[in-house]
Amino acid sequence: MKYKRVLLKLSGEALMGEQQYGIDPTRLVQYAQEIKKVVDQEVEVAIVIGAGNIFRGMHSDKMGIDRVQGDHMGMLATVINGMALQSALEGVGVYTRLMSGIQMDQVCEPFIRRRAVRHLEKNRVVIFGAGTGNPYFTTDSAASLRAIEIDADVVLKGTRVDGIYTADPEKDPTATKIPQLSFDEALSKNLKIMDLTAFTLCKENNLPIVVFDMNKPNNLFELMSGEPIGTVVSE
Numbered sequence: 240m241k242y243k244r245v246l247l248k249l250s251g252e253a254l255m256g257e258q259q260y261g262i263d264p265t266r267l268v269q270y271a272q273e274i275k276k277v278v279d280q281e282v283e284v285a286i287v288i289g290a291g292n293i294f295r296g297m298h299s300d301k302m303g304i305d306r307v308q309g310d311h312m313g314m315l316a317t318v319i320n321g322m323a324l325q326s327a328l329e330g331v332g333v334y335t336r337l338m339s340g341i342q343m344d345q346v347c348e349p350f351i352r353r354r355a356v357r358h359l360e361k362n363r364v365v366i367f368g369a370g371t372g373n374p375y376f377t378t379d380s381a382a383s384l385r386a387i388e389i390d391a392d393v394v395l396k397g398t399r400v401d402g403i404y405t406a407d408p409e410k411d412p413t414a415t416k417i418p419q420l421s422f423d424e425a426l427s428k429n430l431k432i433m434d435l436t437a438f439t440l441c442k443e444n445n446l447p448i449v450v451f452d453m454n455k456p457n458n459l460f461e462l463m464s465g466e467p468i469g470t471v472v473s474e
């Protein structure tokens with residue numbers, strides 16, 4: 240496989256499938272099966288999952304909830320998604336550990352870097368819940384941070400489009416896919432791959448990002464096999 244240790248970022252919205260809110264069980268099982276294919280090839284897989292399907296902190300003020308409180312709610316929601324994904328992975332026979340950036344010992348382990356690395360070495364999928372554990376960050380930032388901490392080879396950003404385009408392919412039919420670009424090119428073209436905090440962490444630590452379509456069957460496996468899938472952003 241092309242990479243030995245990967246950090247897979249999945250948005251909360253992706254878990255909704257065709258629904259408007261919450262978790263689509265079909266999508267969950269589909270993701271678990273796709274992840275299993277690469278785990279079976281002894282790829283070490285860590286996952287950061289978002290919570291856009293349940294709660295986002297930045298919208299909390301409309302509900303009369305302040306931002307820090309809202310962000311904590313968002314982080315807790317990522318643990319709910321993490322638990323769902325953990326169950327789905329276990330359902331297809333993959334060993335997993337859920338680690339949280341906010342301590343909740345009855346539910347999951349606290350994030351301890353050395354322990355996370357040990358789990359990965361034992362071929363357990365490690366799901367990082369509760370983002371960075373801090374408000375005012377996103378799960379994209381958590382993905383970059385955890386990837387650097389565990390010394391991952393790459394951040395795989397699973398989306399519903401198959402890479403980065405010259406324009407939004409869902410709106411502009413003339414948009415073309417960019418197979419590869421540098422961090423500097425992405426910045427100068429103002430391409431929104433991740434939020435700036437997340438992107439800068441990757442750039443400064445020379446951690447490549449691959450944006451790819453996680454919903455296409457076998458795509459993750461093909462990407463890992465070295466096929467030209469998605470868009471690679473690197474130095």
Ligand code: UDP
Binds near residue numbers: 288
């Ligand atoms: N969040 C946070 N700190 C973090 C990660 C996430 O406060 O380190 C909160 C924030 O409120 C965010 C929510 O958790 O809106 C869900 O994460 P995100 O919006 O990144 O989810 P995604 O868009 O990937 O579904």
